[in-house]
Amino acid sequence: MSTDKFHYLADLNAAQTQSFHQNAHAETLAQFCQSEYFHKTKQDITEKLQDDKQIPFCQEHRAKMYHFHQSAEQPKGVYRVCSAASYRAGLPEWEILFAVADFDAILGDDVYLDGVSHYVEQPEMALLTLSSAGSDSAYTIEFNLKKREIVPNGFHFPLGKNHIAWRDENSVWVCPAWDERQLTTSGYPRQAWLMQRGQSFEDATPVHEMDADGVLIHAWRYLDGQGAPIDLIEAANTFYTKDYFYVNANLQAVKLALPDDCEIVGYLAGQLLLRLKSDWQRSKQKYISGSLIAVKLNKGELGEAQCLFTPTATQALESVETTRKFIIITLLDNVSGSLKAWKWQDGTWQEVALPDFPKGAIEIADQPWGGDTVHLTASDFVTPLTLFSLDLNVMELTVLRKQPKQFNSENISVNQYFATSHDGTRIPYYHVGKTQSPDTPTLVYVYGGFNVAELPHYMGAIGRHWLEQGGAFVLANVRGGGEFAHWHTAAIRENKHKTVDDLLSVLNDLCERGFTSAKKIAIQGGSNGGLVVASAFCRQPESMGAMICEVPLTDMLGYTELYAGASWIDEYGDPNDPQMADYLAQFSPYHQISGSLKYPPAFITTSLSDDRVHPAHALKFYAKLRDVAHEQSWLYAPPTGGHTGNGTQADTAAELACVLAFLRETIVL
Known part of the structure; x- marks a missing residue:
């Protein structure tokens, strides 16, 4: 850590670094977590999370x-x-x-x-x-x-970071990661073993090993409700390219002749289900990017294929599930969910009519194995989540549970608008709130990466502690996400800046429409979203009144050297490539902080147990920002929780209450 990109904290030893983040975290707690507002908010959020009516x-x-x-x-x-x-x-x-x-x-x-x-x-x-x-x-x-x-x-x-999966009651697939010799450069498994009950790992059977410069490997078994089970291995060479292998009776891994960027999403009736990420020319048939394809598999040989679904310009395939006789998918259309299903009959997949289902955010919650029932959830920003059971045999939809209302949605309107980005692309966003005026405190949430779609889920605690109080919430569906079939690839690598362009266009559109003003806007994002908000913050700090930057990437010249960073080169580009290094330097928040700019307040979070995005990203960014913005920057860095906040409900409530207290002191009061 001697190069300039690691300048901040570079000269501190482990004890000094620990003291640094502990003191910074303590300052944040003292500033935002001592008030009556914080304690009441934390208690309320905790009680709602632990409510038996959920x-x-x-x-x-x-x-x-x-x-x-x-x-x-x-x-x-x-x-x-x-x-x-x-x-x-x-x-x-x-x-x-x-x-x-x-x-x-x-x-x-x-x-x-x-x-x-x-x-x-x-x-x-x-x-x-x-x-x-x-x-x-x-x-x-x-x-x-x-x-x-x-x-x-x-x-x-x-x-x-092991991957362990059942094969049958007396054997498991093991992709080990407890010894550095088993790891890729990204820190994930690179070997697949079959282990029988009663064996030690040393006696297990090695089946496949990938190069150490790949990303990861995992193995699993599909139990086909209409045929024999199959064993498959996925060896991801990069984050978005992979080789798939069929494991035959002799435990030999036979490579499947599939596009290297497709994704196997199911197996039924002896057929693999593929989600295409690019066009696939197969014999005289061309299958379009974003489609769902069923292709017959016989002992490792691919046969006849059938296209089940091809998205329009406004659609994207969201998720796929199989039952004993059916395939069911959730798809997005203009960032709103819907369902489709097919049944294998008369030697082909035939689409079947489904009962009417609510729009909004639709998710497959569970599929009890061996039957044709699927559990589905539906919600939107102001409608509490409902859990449904759908019996595909008789197409009967029943309500299993309804989540109780957590806030009063009276006079809260939900509208979808479009901003125009720098290159003319129309960027959809949802606006949720009671009022639309230059004085309305507005929280703008963004993710915009890794083909992940952000959907209109029920607001819960934000509805109770933000919308009810007159604040507005905006969900920005920027490029880099998975809201449309083409949306992700439009903003990766040398085009990653377009995600930030899109976010800034949404902020500008909100102000032009008179829905809020720059000083009343707080932008929020986590992980990749943390990178996006931090980059927007550094590029155009005058466009916002505050930033919440959670478990972020910030050092885009050093990210490949930190934990799982090497696995994300497909998304961000390789800083060891001189041309990409020049580009990333202009995009990297850590390197773009300037003493000549006036920055609004910043709330930066990490977890010291995060072994996916290294805490150094947040710590260095905070240290450098604090050096130029002094008391305007804050660090929230608890010892546990990992990258995804896997802790107690009280931990979750405390962090959200602290964020709300920060917003209250910056863009509300």
């Missing part, structure tokens, strides 16, 4: 509903189960299967539940993923849910 989202297996539940008594949570009948009756009779906190002593670490993988044919067999301090690195423990105990000599794996 929908318990479950995995359904064999007429049982499994649910991860957090409460004041069990802040780390418990895993519990009830019968499907009692759940549907609205009177679930829960039984606790294990408490997450009990694993702290067992593993000698501060762990949080990151997932439970049931073996679907015998769902009382489960693999628990237990994250260390909320990070991406986790332990895997095999647990018997019927006996409520750790399986003696079961499938247990040490801490790492």
